Amino acid sequence: MKCSAPIVLAAIPAVGAFETYPDCPTLVGDVTVKAADIFPESAEFALSNCKFYIGSLNNGSLIEHDPYTSVTREIKLPEVSHNEDYFICGVDFSYASGTIYVAASARYPWWPTIGANLTGPNRIIQYSPITDSIVWSANIDDVISAEVEKTGSPFAGFQDMAEDRDGNAYFIGTFGNIIVKVDPKGQATKFYTPEPVNDKSYGFGGLFVTLDNVLVLGDGVSDGFVRFDLSSSTPARPSFTTPKGHPEDFEEILECDSLTAPRRYNDKVALCSNVLDRKFSKHGMITVYTSDDGWTTSEFVGMIVNDFGQWPDVWSTAQFATADRVYALSSSLPYDDSGFPHTKSTTLVDITDRVDKLVPKFVPADAQHAHEEL
Numbered sequence: 001m002k003c004s005a006p007i008v009l010a011a012i013p014a015v016g017a018f019e020t021y022p023d024c025p026t027l028v029g030d031v032t033v034k035a036a037d038i039f040p041e042s043a044e045f046a047l048s049n050c051k052f053y054i055g056s057l058n059n060g061s062l063i064e065h066d067p068y069t070s071v072t073r074e075i076k077l078p079e080v081s082h083n084e085d086y087f088i089c090g091v092d093f094s095y096a097s098g099t100i101y102v103a104a105s106a107r108y109p110w111w112p113t114i115g116a117n118l119t120g121p122n123r124i125i126q127y128s129p130i131t132d133s134i135v136w137s138a139n140i141d142d143v144i145s146a147e148v149e150k151t152g153s154p155f156a157g158f159q160d161m162a163e164d165r166d167g168n169a170y171f172i173g174t175f176g177n178i179i180v181k182v183d184p185k186g187q188a189t190k191f192y193t194p195e196p197v198n199d200k201s202y203g204f205g206g207l208f209v210t211l212d213n214v215l216v217l218g219d220g221v222s223d224g225f226v227r228f229d230l231s232s233s234t235p236a237r238p239s240f241t242t243p244k245g246h247p248e249d250f251e252e253i254l255e256c257d258s259l260t261a262p263r264r265y266n267d268k269v270a271l272c273s274n275v276l277d278r279k280f281s282k283h284g285m286i287t288v289y290t291s292d293d294g295w296t297t298s299e300f301v302g303m304i305v306n307d308f309g310q311w312p313d314v315w316s317t318a319q320f321a322t323a324d325r326v327y328a329l330s331s332s333l334p335y336d337d338s339g340f341p342h343t344k345s346t347t348l349v350d351i352t353d354r355v356d357k358l359v360p361k362f363v364p365a366d367a368q369h370a371h372e373e374l
């Protein structure tokens with residue numbers, strides 16, 4: 001198999017701090033990022049330097065925001081920024097290396113019609129907040145072409161990733177449900193494809209890795225969670241489980257734009273951004289799940305509708321966490337009309353209290369005290 005080498009631009013960061021980071025200064029409440037036309041699709045908080053990183057979908061860049069000084073700047077991604085072949089989709093903080101991973105997905109699988117044209121280039125990029133440098137940019141197209149040839153199925157929609165404790169990234173293709181594994185040096189290989197191959201419908205939409213090194217994905221094809229125990233002797237063999245407790249008229253089960261398990265709840269709570277289901281709310285919602293057994297079984301416990309007050313055309317395509325809070329990105333994106341809306345700012349909405357109310361059993365004891373004292 002032909003294999004393109006990643007373009008390595010800076011020293012590969014050491015892998016280590018999976019469990020802990022020194023505390024960032026306290027941060028509570030909404031954060032407004034004043035930058036025009038971000039078109040944000042995903043965001044993260046880097047515990048390694050206490051700054052937010054927001055993917056600028058249509059501009060192909062990363063926007064850095066320091067919530068303590070309100071300084072915002074654009075980080076350009078080589079060959080990707082302001083290149084119309086790409087959309088910046090997922091942004092992820094890797095606990096193992098303290099770095100930020102960015103999914104530069106081909107634009108056409110998403111635009112102008114979702115799932116219609118499953119072609120185009122895809123890259124995954126590692127950025128180090130500590131050294132302010134692009135570590136590498138890995139083109140995964142040779143890995144994908146080989147799989148397309150082997151299976152006859154298209155694989156596209158590379159919109160998100162999660163990283164394990166050894167610093168490997170798992171990069172998902174939503175159409176075809178492929179997982180590409182990218183090692184800490186940026187070398188990509190196939191990790192998983194379904195057997196038999198899936199149809200072209202919307203499958204893996206978001207993922208996270210637990211502290212126990214279990215990879216958990218939200219899957220719109222099997223309507224459930226897919227789980228890979230990365231430390232087992234068969235790391236690439238999945239198990240499938242459907243959460244209990246959805247309302248009867250609920251259709252788009254785990255059809256997520258992103259899936260996250262905030263550290264606040266010790267991997268026992270997952271949030272799925274369900275942008276496409278308009279039955280319960282005009283602008284979609286965030287569905288909330290809990291698990292007490294490492295996502296072997298799980299339960300739907302409720303939803304947070306997107307009524308964040310930034311109407312019209314504001315969705316929440318991603319949720320993400322600081323060490324102790326939970327945020328929802330408010331995303332002004334052209335889901336229903338044809339153009340990109342002009343915006344002056346983007347709000348990161350603090351939804352911690354709303355999530356806490358749905359999962360009282362999993363709220364950390366010290367946070368419960370803080371609630372009582374208020």
Ligand SMILES: *[C@@H]1O[C@H](CO)[C@@H](O)[C@H](O)[C@H]1NC(C)=O
Binds near residue numbers: 037074
């Ligand atoms: C995005 O690109 C547009 C057009 O080039 C520019 O006006 C805008 O300032 C950019 N926004 C950000 C946040 O980089």
Ligand SMILES: *[C@@H]1O[C@H](CO)[C@@H](O)[C@H](O)[C@H]1NC(C)=O
Binds near residue numbers: 119
């Ligand atoms: C599909 O996308 C490719 C770019 O990846 C483009 O060259 C081609 O024209 C598109 N096809 C259609 C039918 O729009």
